[in-house]
Each structure stands twice: as C-alpha cells, then as structure tokens.
Amino acid sequence: MLKPTPRRTRPTRTTYVASVVAFLAWLPFLWVPLASDEAGFLMLGRQWAPGSSLYGDYWVDRPPLLLWLFRLADLGPETLHPDGLIAPGVKLLGALASAATVLLAGMLAARVAPRASHWTAHLAPVLAAALLASPLLGMPETDGEVLAVPFVLLGVLALVTSLTGEADRRSLLLATGAGVAAACAALVKQNMVDVFVLAVVLVPLSRGRVPHLRRRTAAFAGGAAAVVAVVVASSAALGTSPAELWDAVVTFRLQASAVIGSSASPATSERFVLVLKAFLASGAALTLLVTGFLAARTAWRRGPRSAPLRVAALAMVAWELVGVAAGGSYWLHYLTGLIPGVVLLASLVRPTGWRRWALATCLGLTVLGTLGAWSHELAVPVDDAIGRDARVAAYLRTHGGPGDGVVVAFGRPDIVAAAGLDSPYQYLWSLPARVRDPRLRDLQAVLSGADAPRWVVVSGTSISGWGITAPAELQTWFEHHYTEQASFGDLHVWSRR
Template identity: 95%
Template sequence: MLKPTPRRTRPTPTTYVAGAVAFLAWLPFLWVPLASDEAGFLMLARQWSPGGSLYGDYWVDRPPLLMWLFQLADLGPETLHPDGLIAPGVKLLGAVASAATVLLAGMLAARVAPRNSHWTAHLAPVLAAALLASPLLGMPETDGEVLAVPFVLLGVLALVTSLTGEADRRALLLATGAGAAAASAALVKQNMVDVFVLAVVLLPLSRGRVPHLRRRTAAFAGGAAAVLAVVVTSSAGLGTSPAELWDAVVTFRVEASAVIRSSASPATSQRFFAVLLAFLASGAALTLAVTGFLAARTAWRRGPRSAPLRVAALAMVAWELVGVAAGGSYWLHYLTGLIPGVVLLASLVRPTGWRRWALATCLGLTVLGTLGAWSHELAVPVDDAIGRDAEVADYLRTHSDPGDGVVVAFGRPDIVAAAGLDSPYQYLWSLPARVRDPQLRDLQAVLAGADAPRWVVVSGRSISGWGITAPAELQTWFEHHYTEQASFGDLHVWSRR
C-alpha cells in the first residue's frame, strides 16, 4: 500500500476559503467580452448537429467533451454588444472549474501529505487558488486547460486513494472513477493525459506493495474505456464519427506541429518569451523548481520503489512541461496545465526547517504575482486585439442583412460570433486553415460558390495572412468580386460587389 489512510481526508477550512477566493476572482470579469477561443467554442457548441464538418458546419482540433461543457455555458444569457460577445455563462464555467480544482487540491494534499504535515494541507489549496486566479496563466479566459484540470486532480486523488487499503469494492470503484476522470480530462483537452502518465509510472512501482494490483489496474482501464465509449458513441449521434475525432485530436496535431515549425512567424517567438516571462513572474516556475528538487532528492535517496508517488509526480510534471513547450503557439493559458503537477509536488513536501521557509517564499511570491496581474487585468480587462475585433463585429452587425455570411481570413472566430453571423468556411481558426487548406482551395470554392459570403475580413491589404499566402489568381479574383468598405487597424472589411 502507498500509505495508511490519513486521519484527515476532508478539505480544511482554508481549502473552502481558497476555493471561494478562486471563484470570486472571476466575478468582476463576467461581463467582459469573450476572447477569440471562448467565442469560437461557444459558437461551435451551439450549432453542433449533423452537418458538413466535424462539429456541425465547423471544424476545430478539440475533443467533444469541451463542446458539451460550452453547451452548459450557452444556457446563460448572451449579448451582442459593441464591445464584443458577452456571455457570463462562459466566465462562470471557468469560475466553477477553478473552485472545484482548489477543493480537489485540498483533498489531495490531505491525502498524500506526509504525516503530521497539516501545514501542507493548508498550503496546497492556497497555491492552487493563487495560480488559478492569475491572469499570467490565462485567467479570465475559459479555455480547455482550466476546464480539464479539475478532472486531472479528481483522477489523481481517486487513483492514489484506490491504492490504499484492501482491494474491496470501494477501492475498485475509486480506480474506476480514476480512469473515468483521466479519460474525461483528455476528452476536454487532448494533451491533458496527466493521470494516465501518473498511472503508467505509479502502478508498476506499486507492484508487490499493493495487493491485487491487477484488479485495480483493470478497474482503472475499464473506467477510462467506459467514458471514451460513451463520448464517442454520443458524438457519432451528432454526426461526428470516431475516425473524424481521431483525425482532429491526434493526426491533426502531428501535422500542425510540422506546419508551425516550418512557418512560424515572429509573433510566435514573441509569444514564447511572453509565456516564459509569465511562467517566471507567476511564481509557478520557482515553486516547480523547489518542489521538483525536493521530490527528486527524496526519490534518489530512497530509491524509486520506496518513493513511488514522488517519481510518478515528477513524470507527470515532465509531461505537463512537454505539453506547454510542444503546444507550438504559446498562449498563456497553456501554463494552467501545470497546476496539477505543481499542487501534487507541493503536497508531498515535508514542511520542516528550511523546506517550510522555501515553500512559504514560493507561496508568497505566487500570491504577490497574482495580485499584481489580477489588478492590472481588472484595470484593463479588454486588450487591443479584442477591442479591434469588436469594432469590426459591430460594423458587420450594423451593416449586414438577415442571411448574410462572413469569412474572417484567417482566425478570429470572436468576430464571427460577435457579429451574429454565420461563416460558410468551416475553418474559424487560422491553424486548421494553414494545415488543411494551405492552398486555399476550400476558401476559393466557398467564395465562388452558391453560399458565398457577403462579407470578408482580411488582415492587411490582401487575403493572405497568418502564414498563408494566397495564390495570385485567388487574390485577383477576390479583388474583382469584392470591394473594401471599412478598415479598423490592420483589419479590412470587404463586401461582395
């Protein structure tokens, strides 16, 4: 067995307070216009039914459980405002996910912390709340990472708990639940396979220490398979086949990595350094370095078999770091995927002597970083890009007629959503267009087809952009059939002649 069941397994009062803080931190941003990804996911979720693309009429490289979560957010009110699409339900979804993550962090710390280390059970949820409330990690944008981390921590908690005690019905149910949570996390954001990585390392190291390990492993696998089967079957009923899902969440990511490496723009490097600076300024880097060092030192001294959870936690964190680095596009919300590993490593530290001071310093710097970033976000909640997109959307909404369509070349689904229009082009994001339509044959077919959009928004003076160079004949055809009507910064609105 990993360790006897600790006396306290319920969250501490500190955990509830930290969870409330994590939730309340989102409330001032409920009526902030949605970011590009948020608006796009909401638009896809709303219209998902059998259609001509992966999710209804649109295509995105995300798993289906994310769409269902955004369908929950779609139950709330929505406003097409001059500042953009306002949907408090989307922000509320992020707030609930953050609070749930903090509660699970407190429960996990109570479960795995060394004996008589009650201080750690207070530190872990506060650390989680500080990171989740930090705009340096993408808050207040509700994206796949923040919605997946509760499932990750739930899976970690259930897996660790299932390996304590006898292999009775409770242990097998917990193992099944761990597998289900592990699959759910990956079905929200496909790279969030943290629990599977933890299990692949932890289960073999537990051989000979945990009775009936095969039964528990089988229960874990069964839980994951059951959730996968339900989601795939339900998606097929909505017109999304298993082959299409595999293509979108696995095959496409391999293709996209090659495209990103071969055609990265200067903006990619700028975002990389922005993410690196945010990683350092948020306190996550220092906390990860300190807790990772302590876990590695303990595992080295005792040996992997005597410190299985620490070794498995280090493997999980290594995977999370790969997920941030391999994402390619380098957005701040990638860093949210590090929170489960940071929390688990912090929970395993015995806070005595200098270790306690080191952890307290990490926590203090994290809280200070969050307060500074949160205050700045509150003062400037809408960045220039979202504000410019809102101007374009407001123009389209004001000048469009019922039945009009719009294509934004390329990306910025928030413009389409905030304009209240549909797009006949299935790729609302730039990366799918770069990977799947690099010669713009699909776009040309749309523009020349029976459902050609009245409006086209381009970045700059041509239809090229975001690493895509339009063929000369397409540009000539476009200028012959469309005329520019307005410009907002580098965004130009064209209408069909």
Template identity: 40%
Template sequence: MDLARSAARLPVFLSLTIGAMIAIRLCFLGTPAGRDEAGFLMVGNAWGDGDSLYGPYWVDRPPLLLWIMDLAGTLTNLRLIGLLACVVMVLGVARAAYLVRGPQGARWAAAAASLFSTAHWFGVTRTNGEMLCAGFVAWGFALTIQALLPHARRPWLPALGAGVLAACSCLIKQSIVDGLVFAAVLAVAVAWQQPAARRRAAVVVAAGTVGFVVALATGVAAAAARGTSPAELFDALVTFRAEAGEVIRTSATAATGQRLIVLLATWAGSGLGFIAVLAAWCAARRREPVVLATFAVIAFASGTAVLGGSYWGHYLFQLVPASALAAGLLADQVSRRLRTALGVFTVAVLAANLTYTIVAPPQVGATAETVGTWLRESGDPSDTAVVVYGQPNVLGAAGMSSPYPYLWSLPVRTLDPDLTTLSGVLTGPDRPTWFVEWTGVDSWGITGADRLENELDDGYRKVAKVCGRTVWLARGEERSLAPVPKECP
C-alpha cells in the same frame, strides 16, 4: 486533538480561499471573448447538420469540449462553467493532498490552486480546454491515491472513477492525459517499493483501464450518433496534429520565439518553476510514490506546453493541478522561513499582475469586438461572414455564422493552403455576405492569395475600413452601414 481541530477548521479555510478566488475571477467576467472561446462556442452551438467534422465547422478538438460549449450557449455561461471547473479543481487537489499529508497539506494545495486560478498571465480570464480539464485531472489524482491507500476497501471502485475522469480530460483536449500519467507512475512506484501491494496495484491499473476505455468509447460513440465519425475524429486529433506541427515549425516567426521567452519567464516568475524544481529534488531524494507521480505529471505537462510549438500562456494552466498538489505534498520539506518568503513572493507577484490588469486591462480581443459590433450594426440577421484568417471572435461579436468551415488560421494553412475551399465558398451559392481582411489575404505565405484577390474584386466591393481591417460586402447586396468608430482599442 490538534489534528482534529485542524481538520475541523479545514472547511472554513477552503470556503474563504475559494470565495476569494471567485470574487477575483468575477471581475473579469466582461472581458472580450477570446478567439478560442468564440470559435468553440460557434462550433458547439452549430454541431448538427453539415458535411464537416462538427456539422458546418471543423476543429481539431475532441467532442466533450464541444458538448460543454453547446451546454454553455453564451460567453458568460461558459466563463461561469470555467470558474466552476476551478472550484472543483481546488477541492480535488485539497482532497488528494489531505489523503497523503492531512489538513496542512490540503490547505497548502488549496491555497496554491486558488492563487494560480487568479493569475491573469495563465489566461484565466478566458475559459480554455486546460481549465475545463482541471477538475477532472485533480479528482483523478484524488481517486487514484484513494484506491492505492493500504487499507482502502474496494480499491477498484475509485480506480474505475479515476479512469473515467482521465477519459473525460482526453475528450476535452487530447493532449491532456495527466490522469493516466499520474496513475501509471503511482501504481508502478507502489508496486516496486511495496511488494505486498502489487496485487492492489494491479487491480487499480486494471479497473482504471476499464473505466478509461469504456468512457472514451462512450464519448466516441455518442459523437458518432451526432454525425462525427471515429475515423474523422482520428484524422482531426492525430493525423492533423502531426501535419499542423510541421506547418507551425516552418512558418515560425520572431514572434514565436518571443512567446517562448515570455512563457519561460512566466513559468519561472509565477512560482511554477520553483515547485517543479522542488518536486524534482524531493522525488530524486525520497522517491515517495505520490511525489514521483506528481513530478511525472509536472514534467509531462511542461513538455506538452513546450513541444506544442505555439507557446501560448494559457498552456501553463495544465501545470496547475499537479503543481498545487506538489505544494501541498512538499510544503513541510521547506524551512518555515523559506516557505514564508516564497509564499509572500508568489502572492506579491501575482497580486501585482492582478492589480496591473485591473488598472490597465489588456486590449486583447477588444479590436475584434469592435469590428464585430460594427458588422452586427451594419448587417441583417441572416447575414454571414468570413474573416481571413481566423478571428472567430469577430463572428461571435457580429452574431454571424460562416459558410467557411475553418475558423482558425492553422486549419487553413494545413488543410486549405491553396485556398481551394475558400474560393469555392466565395464563388458558390452560399457565399458570405461579408468578407473581412484581418491581416491581408496574402499573409501566412498563402499560395492562393492572387486568385482570391481576383475573386474578391469580381464578387465583392470594399465598403469600410474598421480599426485598420478592410471590410468587403457582396456585390448586389445593399446595407445601411453603421458609422465607423473614430477610436479603436
């Protein structure tokens, strides 16, 4: 009777938890666009004719991400899609935990997922690839568990769905293979510990593999039909990442090490660290298949965040689905007093972070928005611009496209280190109307900076300095320039 009553109350708990998360996240809907948000929206909305990977632009991301951007169209819509992805993720981890631990496990998993989805230091104010993958990953967990339940009928069907969802997450961000890791470890653990279940595990692995391969092939074929070939995708998603990793390593500065320290501190102080340690301890002690699989995902996602070499805070969001599931699975392994203390501590830390960000909102992206707004007010609708190096959120705020295919600094440093392509753009028939120096043309150790400066002097003239950024206008073009802002973020 108690179990039935607890299960009956679960929808109410989920509704309240998700409602609170939505209310908090809506407070950040108007935050200035991030570099990735603006850049991905530009690439997705322009995907069509052109001689680069995605029409006129190039980015080292799979095609489903760009389809989502094309579907969103605007920044507000994209953030609402990101919020929807978090809602789906909360429901997915709750379902997965429910299958293993019942209503109590589902409540803990949903509470953890909702809480982490409001943590500003995980970059939740902006929609990124990790967030868009979260729903697919969480429901992949749930379907894999469903397929491997002892008395589940037609186990191949949820396994097939789990494979499709795993492919979807890979088609958004190629490094997020959490669903595959979870399914592989869970199937192996079940087969190892339960000889009678080996046939079921084999069926699940086979069906999941079929779902994954078919969905992945469908995504690649659909991208090819839109002009992005499989060979180009392989070069961008695999070959480029290897080359870019070396560029990141050789160009690392003191700021890179500082970001690593912040990343580790956030991991430790947010509750993710304790969950990881608890999952490791329980996995080694009890060797329960679902706990083993969950810890394997936590370990894999942690390695992905660290080995990437850039150490951005939003990488930690990849840990949220597995960590929330672990909270649901392991809550009963901690004494009630310790559980309450840790819960209160985590809520207090995240609430303090949330309060601080509301009272003193971070200014990240505000300068780019100011410069972009000035460009929009000073330019014509048909104008184009190049921002050196990166900062596509300037272009997004300006409402201008770019004739240069690389919208981020890493592709420039990896694929155009001597600025041959950029020089061709500046001296070609489709040269940009505006050129914005964000950090100087000689930053990042670019080897072609001297030549670029000469080409700028020949073809452009300095017309303004907006928030410390020099703005050039093509010679022969006349524009009515907007007043330069007296105060900058």
C-alpha cells in the same frame, strides 16, 4: 499499499476559503467580452448537429467534451456589447472549474501529505487558488486547460486513494472513477493525459506493495474506456464519426506541430518570450523548481520503489512541461496545465526546517504575482484586439442582412460569433486553415460557390495572413469580385460586388 491512509482526509477550512476566493476572483470579469477562443467554442457548441464538417458546419482540433461544456455555458444570458460578445455563463464556468480545482487540491494534499504535515494541507489549496486566479496563467479566459484541470486532480486523488486501501469494492470503484476522470480530462483537452502518465509510472512501482493490483488497474482502464465509448457514441449521434475525431484530436496535432515548426511567424517567438516571462513572474517556475528538486532528491535517496508517488509526480510534471512547450503557439493559458503537477509536488514536501521556509517563500511570491497581475487585469479588462474585433462585428451587424455570410481570413472566430452571421468556410481558426487548406483551395471553392459570403474580413491589404500565402490568382479573383468597404486597425472589411 502505497502508504497507510492518513488520519485527516477531509479538506481543511483553509481549503474552503481558498476555493471561495478562487471563485470570487472571476466575478469582476463576468461581463468582460469573450476572448476569441471562448466565443468560437461557444458558437460551435451551440450549432453542433449533423452538418457538413466535424462539429456541425465547422472544424476545430478539440475533443467533444469541451464543446459540451460550452453548450452548458450557453444556457446563460448573452449580450452583444460595443466591446464584444458578453456571455457571463462562460466566465462562470471557468469560476466553477477553478473553485472545484482548489477544493480537490486541498483534498489531495490532505491525502498524500506526510504524516503530521497539516501545514502542507493548508498550503496546497492556497497555492492552487493563487495560480488559478492569476492572469499570468490566462485567467479570466475559460479555455480547455482550466476546464480539464479539475478532472485531472479528481483522477489523481481517486487513483492514489484506490491504491492505499484493501482491494475491496470501494477501492475498485475509486479506480474506476480515476479512469473516468482521466478520460474526461483528455476529452476536454487532448494533451491533458496527466492521470494516465501518473498511472503508467505509479502502477509498476506499486507492484508487490498493493494487493490485487491487476484488478485495480483493470477497473481504471474500464472506467476510461467506458467514458470514451459513451462520448464517441454520443458524438456520432451528432454527426461526428470516430475517424473524424481521431483525425482532429490526434493526427491533426502531429501535422500542426510540423507546420508550426516550419512556418512560425515572429509573433510566435514573441509569445514564447511572453509565456516564459509569465511562468517566471507567476511564481509557478520557482515553486516547480523547489518542489521538483525536493521530490527528486527524496526519490534518489530512497530509490524509486520506496518513493513511488514522488517519481510518478515528477513524470507527470515532465509531461505537463512537454505540453506547454509542444503546444507551439504559446498562449498564457497553456501554463494552467502545470497546476496539477505543482500542487501534487507541493503536497508531498515534508515542511520542516529550510523546506518550510522555501515553500512559504514560493507561496508568498506566487500570491504577490497574482495580486499584481489580477489588479492590472481589473484595470484593463478588454484586450485591444477584442475591442477591434467588436467594432468589425458591429459594422457587420449594422450593414449585413439575415442571409449574409462572413469569412474571416484567418482566425478570429469572435468576429463571426459577435456578428451573428454564419461562415460558409469551415475553418474559423487559423491553424486548421494552415494545416488543412494551405493552398486555400477550399476557400476559393467557398468564395466562388453558390453559398459565397457577402462579407470577407482580411488582415492587411490581401487575403493572405497568419502564415498563409494566397496564390496570386486567388488574390486577383478576390479583388475582382469583392471591394473594400471599411477598415478597423489592420482588419479590412470587403463586400461582394
């Protein structure tokens, strides 16, 4: 076994308090307009049925479980506000995911912390709550990372627990549950395969120490395979084939990395710097550095076989860092994907002497960073771009008719969602258009077809934008068949002549 079962496995009172705080931190933002991704995912989840594209009539490079979660959020009220589309259910979903993550962080810390290290069991959930409540990590935007993180921690907790007991029915059920949670995390956000990475390293290092390891490993794999099979079959019933899913969540990401690398705009570099600054200011970087150093030092001194969980945790964190760096577009919510690794490494620290002061300093700086960023977000909750998009959507609602369609070139699905119109162009996000329709042949077919939209929204003076250059003949054709009606900042609304 990895280690004897610790005496204290229940979460501390601090864990429950931190979980409530993480939930309450979202409440002031329930009525804040949705971000572009949130509105787009909500729209896709609502209309997903057999259609002309991957998810109904639209295409996005995300796994299906994410859209089902947003469909669940769609059960709540929805309001078209002058500042944008308001759907409290979406923000509430993020709040619940954050609270669950903190609760699981406390349970994990109670399970893996060194003996008699109750202080660590108090620190880990507070650290998780501080990071999840920080706008420096993307809060209050409900995106794939924040919804996948509780599944990751649940999988880590179940996997570690399954390896610390005898090979009885309970341990096999825990291993199966770990596989289920691991697959669910990846089916919410495809790069969140943290539990699989942990298992790939931890299981071989546990050989000879954990009885009937093959049975536990088989149970883990069986749980993951069962979930994937159910999700793939359910998606097929809604018109999404397994081949289409593979293309969207795996093949496309490889193609997108090449496109981003070859045609990144100056805005990409600016966002990279912003994410780097947020990583440092949030306290996550310092905490990761300190806890990673301590885990690596212990593993070096004892050897990997004597510190298997520390080695596996370091591998998991390395994968999480790759996920942030390889995302390419560099949005703040990428940093949320680091939380499971940070929590696990912090939970493994033996808080004696200078280590305790180092961890306390990391936690203090993290809390201060969160309070400052959260206060600023509360004072300025509506992003300028979202407010601009809302004005565009309001114009379309006012001047549009029931049968009108709209194409936004390119991206900004929040405009389509808030306008209450359909888009005949399947790519609501810019990256899929850049990768799958770089010469805009699909767009030209839409604009010249029987279902041509009445409205087209462009950024700047031409149909080009977001790394896509429209062919001259398409621009000429567009100007001949459409005329500009209004402008809102750098967004211009054109209507069909």
